[in-house]
Amino acid sequence: MIDINLLVSSDVLSLSQKIFKKNLAVVCLVLTFVVIFGGAIIFGIDQLSTTRLAQIKSHRQELQNQFASDLPKLEMLLSLKDKLAGINRVISTRPNLSTAISKQQEMLLPGISTTNFTVSSDGSMNFNVKIANYKILSDYLTELETEKSRDFFKQLKISSLQMGKDGSFDFSINAVFDKNILLANQNKL
Amino acid sequence: MNLVKAKAYFPFVFYTLIILVDVIILALLFPGKVFKLIETKDQIEIFSTEERQLTEANELLAAVDINQLSSALVIANVALPDEKKVAGLISGLGTVASASGVVVRTISYSPGVVSTSSAQSQNLDAIPVTMTLNSSLIQFLDYLKKLQSASQLLGVTGITYTLTGSSPGGEVNILVYYLPARAGKPSWLGVPRIDAEDLKILSKISPQDIFNLPLKSR
Numbered sequence: 372m373i374d375i376n377l378l379v380s381s382d383v384l385s386l387s388q389k390i391f392k393k394n395l396a397v398v399c400l401v402l403t404f405v406v407i408f409g410g411a412i413i414f415g416i417d418q419l420s421t422t423r424l425a426q427i428k429s430h431r432q433e434l435q436n437q438f439a440s441d442l443p444k445l446e447m448l449l450s451l452k453d454k455l456a457g458i459n460r461v462i463s464t465r466p467n468l469s470t471a472i473s474k475q476q477e478m479l480l481p482g483i484s485t486t487n488f489t490v491s492s493d494g495s496m497n498f499n500v501k502i503a504n505y506k507i508l509s510d511y512l513t514e515l516e517t518e519k520s521r522d523f524f525k526q527l528k529i530s531s532l533q534m535g536k537d538g539s540f541d542f543s544i545n546a547v548f549d550k551n552i553l554l555a556n557q558n559k560l
Numbered sequence: 561m562n563l564v565k566a567k568a569y570f571p572f573v574f575y576t577l578i579i580l581v582d583v584i585i586l587a588l589l590f591p592g593k594v595f596k597l598i599e600t601k602d603q604i605e606i607f608s609t610e611e612r613q614l615t616e617a618n619e620l621l622a623a624v625d626i627n628q629l630s631s632a633l634v635i636a637n638v639a640l641p642d643e644k645k646v647a648g649l650i651s652g653l654g655t656v657a658s659a660s661g662v663v664v665r666t667i668s669y670s671p672g673v674v675s676t677s678s679a680q681s682q683n684l685d686a687i688p689v690t691m692t693l694n695s696s697l698i699q700f701l702d703y704l705k706k707l708q709s710a711s712q713l714l715g716v717t718g719i720t721y722t723l724t725g726s727s728p729g730g731e732v733n734i735l736v737y738y739l740p741a742r743a744g745k746p747s748w749l750g751v752p753r754i755d756a757e758d759l760k761i762l763s764k765i766s767p768q769d770i771f772n773l774p775l776k777s778r
Binding site for chain 2: 382398401402405406409410413414416417420421423424427428430431434435437438441442444445446447448449450451452453454455457458459460461462465467468469472473476484485486487488489490491492
């Protein structure tokens with residue numbers, strides 16, 4: 372049995388030997404050419420690259436000098452950018468608490484007065500109310516149940532209801548305002 | 561069949577090998593030059609990138625109108641000072657209160673105390689100030705509106721008010737916002753653009769009020 376791979380390998384080997392012998396002079400020439408001209412090209416490229424690098428460095432230095440002279444302007448620009456972002460954040464997240472108090476006052480009926488109140492920036496509000504008589508109390512509670520009231524209050528809790536000797540009522544209202552309404556009113560001052 | 565293929569490809573492979581050997585010979589003959597070439601090529605790439613970035617940064621800066629920038633910054637500096645400036649602020653709070661008919665009993669703040677909650681969540685710092693006041697509810701609401709629309713950014717965080725008795729009044733907690741100075745030297749990589757949308761933010765601040773004083777006089 373003949374090993375076909377071995378046959379092919381030996382053929383290629385003899386072929387390469389033939390070509391090498393035949394082209395020995397050409398190979399030597401090519402090698403010399405590449406070494407001489409290749410060396411010259413390397414030196415040439417090196418020269419060009421060094422010159423190009425020096426040019427870029429010089430131009431970069433000019434640009435850096437110009438940038439350095441504009442540095443105060445950049446500092447002002449960065450400061451303005453930061454401040455605008457900060458102002459925008461505060462304005463868009465700062466609730467308008469006067470709206471909460473005004474809305475609560477608007478809903479008061481004749482014969483009702485607020486004795487004291489506390490408001491916090493999360494929209495929660497506690498107000499103590501004095502009401503002259505039961506009829507007004509009934510009307511006020513009805514008012515608090517209206518759609519208009521529900522537009523402003525997310526949560527409403529009435530506690531500590533006390534009746535005085537004169538027939539008046541005192542009670543506390545714990546309310547949580549819809550913060551979106553307080554934010555929306557921020558720029559409507 | 562294989563032999564025919566091998567014969568066809570052999571010269572190509574052979575001469576490629578010769579060129580490869582030549583290159584290796586060149587690298588061995590002039591190793592310094594070859595390394596220098598590689599190094600120079602890398603440097604050219606780095607410096608060219610920087611050159612391009614600097615050119616872009618300088619063009620952006622050249623396009624900025626310094627007069628417009630300065631006037632916008634004056635308003636922004638009033639709204640958000642760079643540092644804690646409370647001396648002028650206290651007199652400002654008092655003057656606005658008088659204009660609304662509100663009597664200021666006390667204004668207190670702790671020097672060095674900086675709010676760590678709501679202000680820092682917005683990447684700002686703030687000084688907490690507490691005021692005790694006496695006024696009618698109408699006067700107080702007027703004052704509150706003025707505080708919340710003042711040219712200096714103030715945040716009212718809490719109100720406790722009593723409306724009974726001969727002298728209604730209460731306590732207001734305020735955050736006085738400021739922006740701490742930026743750390744580090746600015747780089748040409750971070751030149752921001754300020755567009756019309758950004759400047760619109762300034763229009764949300766009251767142009768003129770008692771707080772809108774030159775910083776040096778505050």
